[in-house]
Amino acid sequence: MALTETPMQAEKAQTIFEKSKTGRRAAALPATEVPEKPLAELIPENLLRSEAPRLPEIAEPEIVRHYNRLSRRNFDLDTGFYPLGSCTMKHNPRLNERVAALPGHARLHPAQDPRRAQGALELMWLLQESLSEICGLPHVSLQPSAGSHGELAGLLLTRAYHADRGEERTKVLAPDTSHGTNPASVTMAGYEVIKVATNDRGGVEMEDLRAKLAENQGEVACLMLTNPNTLGVFDENIAEIASLIHEAGGTLYYDGANLNAVMGHSRPGDMGFDIVHVNLHKSFSQPHGGGGPGAGPIAVSDRIEPYLPKPQVVRREPSNGHGPSFDLDFERPKSIGRLRGFQGNFGVFVRSYAYILSLGGDGLAEASETAVLNANYLKARLAEGRSGERLPIAFDRHCMHEFVLSGKPMKRDLGLATLDLAKRLLDFGFHPPTVYFPLLVDEALMVEPTETESKESLDAFTEAVEKILTEAEGDPELAKSAPYTTPVRRLDEVKATRQPVVRQAL
Numbered sequence: 060m061a062l063t064e065t066p067m068q069a070e071k072a073q074t075i076f077e078k079s080k081t082g083r084r085a086a087a088l089p090a091t092e093v094p095e096k097p098l099a100e101l102i103p104e105n106l107l108r109s110e111a112p113r114l115p116e117i118a119e120p121e122i123v124r125h126y127n128r129l130s131r132r133n134f135d136l137d138t139g140f141y142p143l144g145s146c147t148m149k150h151n152p153r154l155n156e157r158v159a160a161l162p163g164h165a166r167l168h169p170a171q172d173p174r175r176a177q178g179a180l181e182l183m184w185l186l187q188e189s190l191s192e193i194c195g196l197p198h199v200s201l202q203p204s205a206g207s208h209g210e211l212a213g214l215l216l217t218r219a220y221h222a223d224r225g226e227e228r229t230k231v232l233a234p235d236t237s238h239g240t241n242p243a244s245v246t247m248a249g250y251e252v253i254k255v256a257t258n259d260r261g262g263v264e265m266e267d268l269r270a271k272l273a274e275n276q277g278e279v280a281c282l283m284l285t286n287p288n289t290l291g292v293f294d295e296n297i298a299e300i301a302s303l304i305h306e307a308g309g310t311l312y313y314d315g316a317n318l319n320a321v322m323g324h325s326r327p328g329d330m331g332f333d334i335v336h337v338n339l340h341k342s343f344s345q346p347h348g349g350g351g352p353g354a355g356p357i358a359v360s361d362r363i364e365p366y367l368p369k370p371q372v373v374r375r376e377p378s379n380g381h382g383p384s385f386d387l388d389f390e391r392p393k394s395i396g397r398l399r400g401f402q403g404n405f406g407v408f409v410r411s412y413a414y415i416l417s418l419g420g421d422g423l424a425e426a427s428e429t430a431v432l433n434a435n436y437l438k439a440r441l442a443e444g445r446s447g448e449r450l451p452i453a454f455d456r457h458c459m460h461e462f463v464l465s466g467k468p469m470k471r472d473l474g475l476a477t478l479d480l481a482k483r484l485l486d487f488g489f490h491p492p493t494v495y496f497p498l499l500v501d502e503a504l505m506v507e508p509t510e511t512e513s514k515e516s517l518d519a520f521t522e523a524v525e526k527i528l529t530e531a532e533g534d535p536e537l538a539k540s541a542p543y544t545t546p547v548r549r550l551d552e553v554k555a556t557r558q559p560v561v562r563q564a565l
Contacts, residue, residue, distance in 0.1 A: 065544060067546040070128075072132070075117065079115035085117065085119040136150060136346075140488075140489050140490065140520055143490060143491075143493050143507065144461045144493035144504075145316055145461060145505060145507060146341065147317075147319045147338070147341035147342060147507060147509055148509065149510060149511040150509075152344060155414055167405065169400075169402070169405075180386070183405075184372050184373070185412060187372060189412065190337055190356055191358055193326065194326055194328055194358040195326030195327060196328040196332070199357065199359075200212070200359075202356075202368045202399055202402065203336065203356060203357055204354060204355060204399055204404060205338075205354070206314070206353070206355045207244055208398065208399075209337070210241060210244035211247055212336070212355075212395070213281075213312045214231065214281065214312070215366075215395045216357070216359065216395060217334070218248065220310060220362065221280055228280035230278045230279050230280060231250045231279070232254075232309075233253070233284075235497070235499050236288045236290055236499065237283060237289070237314070238314055245283070253271055261456065262292065262296055263296060265300075268282075272303060277308070282309060282311055283312045284297075284311065284313060284332075287320050288317070289505065290500075291461040291463060291505075292456060292459065293459055300331075302331070311331055312333070312334045312335075313327040313336070314336065315338055315355075316338055318342045319342040319427060320427055320430060320459040322427040323424025324428075327358075333360045333363055334358075334360075335357065335359075337357075339353065339355070339356065339408070339411040340407065343411035344410050344413070345410050345411060353404065354407040354411070365394075366394060366395050368394060368398045370389045370391075370402075372386075372387060373386055373388045427460075434459065437521065438452060438458055441521055443521075445528040449528050450464040451468065464503070464504040464506065465500050465502055466501075467501040467502050470502050474539075477502040478494055479535075479538040479539050480504070482541040483527045485541070485542040487523040487526070487527070492505055508520075
């Protein structure tokens with residue numbers, strides 16, 4: 060590997076504002092043929108700016124080059140293997156992009172009257188029906204815009220459900236393997252988090268669950284659970300867990316981040332869950348990362364349905380010989396209200412529905428089968444050689460879509476932290492897996508290959524890990540100073556967290 064400075068490292072990255080030059084334009088617009096009016100006659104005075112916005116002034120070629128350079132400074136799925144655990148970074152078929160870009164989809168205004176947006180509403184209704192079937196729950200709302208947003212929605216639904224029954228419950232149970240957004244959402248919803256331990260098989264420790272329910276009798280509002288969980292294992296006690304929570308009067312919430320492992324094989328509703336959020340941007344072909352756009356629809360049981368967000372997309376039965384129509388239903392007296400402006404990120408809905416239609420039920424089931432096959436193949440390969448010795452499997456049993464390695468022996472024997480291995484993988488053309496999560500595994504490395512990677516990609520990743528461990532036996536400093544080939548070398552992550560620069564002086 061070359062250790063010299065790359066051209067992109069040598070280049071001083073500039074923001075679009077730093078490249079701005081007064082008077083430059085990307086286009087020259089013709090004079091308007093409409094008589095001009097003073098802005099004060101068109102916009103209320105209290106909404107007018109006191110000074111013009113400071114926008115960058117730059118020519119079109121430089122705009123194109125600027126954003127092209129930015130795109131090359133990021134690692135992306137089109138560049139290489141992206142085994143980021145619990146994130147399902149799989150290939151997104153370009154066909155779905157073409158469908159979402161059709162003018163009728165891309166240019167539809169969110170304030171359009173429902174009577175003139177029948178195609179969009181029908182697509183949303185059909186997507187709701189599809190997700191209902193996949194999740195095994197009869198009612199769906201598309202409003203939440205992310206998985207964490209779906210979590211918050213589920214907790215607000217739980218609160219509304221208990222309040223309607225005259226109950227005030229204050230605590231939510233969550234396993235110590237849960238995604239970090241789970242306890243964050245619990246806190247945002249005004250509940251207290253109670254942690255539940257993990258057993259030696261990687262599932263919920265049943266005795267601890269029973270003890271927590273007994274200690275907090277009448278106070279537990281909900282248990283939030285991912286199945287398969289972040290260790291990549293399916294909880295064998297899910298039926299008993301559901302029974303215990305329901306007997307205690309709580310709701311059972313399914314974090315759908317790992318739904319990609321079980322599509323067409325098992326359904327959360329059949330397991331006993333009351334509320335499910337679905338990450339369309341993970342399991343259903345929506346490119347994601349960098350903050351959006353996303354979608355986290357929720358599917359719920361009959362007892363939770365009255366509290367769903369409003370408006371709901373509904374199908375009106377035909378009358379007077381006409382076909383069915385679609386509408387927005389605002390008449391929901393027990394609803395928790397709106398979760399966002401308008402109905403969600405419509406382009407995400409289009410891509411996801413196109414993906415579901417193109418695969419069909421059998422195709423979704425096959426996608427999950429292949430995701431599980433790839434994960435178990437890669438787990439078996441990494442159990443060989445140096446990686447098997449230095450990076451043992453944390454819970455060595457048949458995994459689902461992902462698995463977790465422990466870098467504890469690697470750190471003890473080679474002085475190499477999980478972060479060092481992750482940074483060095485970038486020099487081999489691979490995005491690192493998720494690191495230091497779940498928290499109960501020392502020096503954790505969470506790997507999710509997804510169903511869209513070839514055997515050759517998985518073998519190449521295994522070989523890269525083996526090479527890094529081999530070179531570390533002779534020169535551990537090589538990995539400790541990595542990466543070398545990326546646009547930016549290793550950053551001071553502690554300083555970046557504690558002293559972030561989020562605004563630029565203009």
